[in-house]
Amino acid sequence: MKKSDLPDPFEHARLEKGHGHFNDQDDAVTMLLRLKDVRKTAKDWETFQSGAAPGRIVVPSEVSIRDTRQIPFEVDPPMHTDYRALVEAWFKRPDEEEYREKLAKIINELVDEMLTRDSVEVVEEFSLKLQSRALTLLLNIPYDESEIWISWGTHVFRSEDSPVDGKKAAILYDYIDEQIDRAIENPGDDLYSVLLASEIEGRKMTKEEVKGVMILTFAGGRDTVINAVTNSIAYLADHPASLARLHNEPEITTRAVEELIRYFSPLTHMGRVATKDTEVCEHAVKANTRVSLCWASANRDAATFNNPNEIDLDRKMNPHVGFGFGIHKCLGATHARQILRILLGILAERVGSIDILDYEENIEDWEEFQRKVGYNNIKVKFNAKN
Amino acid sequence: MAKITFITRNGEKITVEGNDGSLMELAKQNNIKGIDGDCGGVCSCATCHVHVDPAYFEKTGTASEIENDMLELDDNVGEYSRLSCQIPVSDALDGLVLQVAN
Numbered sequence: 001m002k003k004s005d006l007p008d009p010f011e012h013a014r015l016e017k018g019h020g021h022f023n024d025q026d027d028a029v030t031m032l033l034r035l036k037d038v039r040k041t042a043k044d045w046e047t048f049q050s051g052a053a054p055g056r057i058v059v060p061s062e063v064s065i066r067d068t069r070q071i072p073f074e075v076d077p078p079m080h081t082d083y084r085a086l087v088e089a090w091f092k093r094p095d096e097e098e099y100r101e102k103l104a105k106i107i108n109e110l111v112d113e114m115l116t117r118d119s120v121e122v123v124e125e126f127s128l129k130l131q132s133r134a135l136t137l138l139l140n141i142p143y144d145e146s147e148i149w150i151s152w153g154t155h156v157f158r159s160e161d162s163p164v165d166g167k168k169a170a171i172l173y174d175y176i177d178e179q180i181d182r183a184i185e186n187p188g189d190d191l192y193s194v195l196l197a198s199e200i201e202g203r204k205m206t207k208e209e210v211k212g213v214m215i216l217t218f219a220g221g222r223d224t225v226i227n228a229v230t231n232s233i234a235y236l237a238d239h240p241a242s243l244a245r246l247h248n249e250p251e252i253t254t255r256a257v258e259e260l261i262r263y264f265s266p267l268t269h270m271g272r273v274a275t276k277d278t279e280v281c282e283h284a285v286k287a288n289t290r291v292s293l294c295w296a297s298a299n300r301d302a303a304t305f306n307n308p309n310e311i312d313l314d315r316k317m318n319p320h321v322g323f324g325f326g327i328h329k330c331l332g333a334t335h336a337r338q339i340l341r342i343l344l345g346i347l348a349e350r351v352g353s354i355d356i357l358d359y360e361e362n363i364e365d366w367e368e369f370q371r372k373v374g375y376n377n378i379k380v381k382f383n384a385k386n
Numbered sequence: 387m388a389k390i391t392f393i394t395r396n397g398e399k400i401t402v403e404g405n406d407g408s409l410m411e412l413a414k415q416n417n418i419k420g421i422d423g424d425c426g427g428v429c430s431c432a433t434c435h436v437h438v439d440p441a442y443f444e445k446t447g448t449a450s451e452i453e454n455d456m457l458e459l460d461d462n463v464g465e466y467s468r469l470s471c472q473i474p475v476s477d478a479l480d481g482l483v484l485q486v487a488n
């Protein structure tokens with residue numbers, strides 16, 4: 001096994017019964033493990049709702065630590081459709097040339113710095129910085145604001161002892177409240193101001209709604225992007241031939257990114273609440289109980305993917321659900337895809353090889369399943385291409 | 387060289403010319419509304435869904451199982467639905483008319 005491998009802990013249960021069980025704060029979750037079941041369930045938002053109590057579709061549940069509803073994530077149609085329509089165009093901006101150029105500049109500067117160092121701890125010193133600086137583009141706010149987010153460290157929304165620590169989340173909530181007040185006093189062309197000026201159902205968006213959108217762009221786009229970037233670097237360290245191929249055949253980059261997302265599945269799963277007694281995969285699901293859509297397991301389903309545990313940069317048919325499926329599919333995917341495409345391009349152009357010096361894996365504990373999702377820390381040396 | 391006509395959801399008819407690549411890529415190059423091609427053509431996003439004019443369906447061929455599984459769950463699916471990223475542009479498709487699905 002290579003250091004960069006992410007084993008699939010779900011295989012046995014996926015084949016044997018198609019679901020797993022996770023006991024979470026007296027609100028158990030049936031994890032759906034097969035690609036077809038995950039897609040069908042994600043599609044059926046009437047039976048499997050997102051608009052339950054705020055925090056309930058997240059696993060582990062955040063019901064006890066927050067009241068703010070995340071938007072559009074914890075909303076069902078028809079409101080969901082209206083919210084998405086409001087923000088969709090904004091979140092497509094990463095495809096614009098000017099945005100991509102700014103992103104390339106951010107990444108090039110970071111790589112400049114890495115190439116001067118004997119050792120880099122990728123999570124804190126590379127991925128967190130990249131994620132934070134890139135987010136200033138998505139929110140359209142000054143670059144320097146990223147310094148604050150970087151200073152929070154990777155664990156701002158997670159505590160060491162408990163994955164749901166209310167005090168940690170408070171840092172973010174207070175920060176966003178302040179930023180909203182600032183935007184009310186001093187409107188600009190940043191996302192806060194744009195949302196505050198938006199209308200939904202013929203009225204202005206409330207402060208609480210704006211907060212619900214902003215929290216999600218911070219929380220949803222943080223660990224996911226950090227893990228995707230860190231895992232990509234570990235992969236390229238272990239596979240110098242892939243780094244060389246990305247250099248010689250840049251046209252494979254788009255496909256490579258989809259394959260990395262499939263394999264890494266940075267978001268393991270997400271919950272839904274059943275609105276009536278129903279059944280998935282011959283398993284009875286009672287009304288008002290939770291299921292989860294396990295993207296990470298679905299993405300290794302051998303019924304659809306040949307050699308699911310191999311990263312195959314040439315995979316042409318790759319119907320992965322790494323960014324979700326159906327109406328709630330990832331709103332930040334355009335941004336995340338551009339980060340990864342540009343990152344791979346720049347690394348291939350400027351880096352000859354990467355050495356892994358030391359690392360500690362980040363293993364998620366879902367009782368029945370232990371899943372490596374990335375690293376708590378990983379030290380590497382970037383060697384310039386000569 | 388093949389002339390391909392896209393009809394968008396608001397009824398706009400746009401005829402473009404292409405030699406290679408996929409129909410999704412051709413649509414993207416020409417900014418056809420409703421064809422986003424988010425996943426770059428690996429059959430993962432269904433943002434390239436079209437209805438093929440029945441007269442041409444034989445030429446474009448039918449969807450593979452993986453593609454069908456995606457289509458089955460997409461909005462506005464019909465008998466002549468295809469994911470345009472899975473159809474290569476070729477001279478044989480000259481005159482093809484496609485209705486953008488979403």
Ligand code: HEM
Pocket residue numbers: 042050071072073074084138216217218220221222224225228265266267270271295321322323324325327328329330331332333335336
């Ligand atoms: C590689 C990085 C990322 C991955 C793997 C990822 C994954 C996902 C997945 C699987 C979902 C579906 C959740 C569900 O169905 O309940 C989702 C939704 C969402 N993501 Fe991401 N995400 C990433 C980056 C981002 C970024 C950068 C942002 C924004 C800054 C973001 C914002 C959102 C939002 C707002 C939703 C909810 C959309 C809705 O409910 O309509 N994500 N993401």
Ligand code: FES
Pocket residue numbers: 410422423424425426427428429430431432433434469470471472
């Ligand atoms: S472009 Fe994504 S499925 Fe065709």
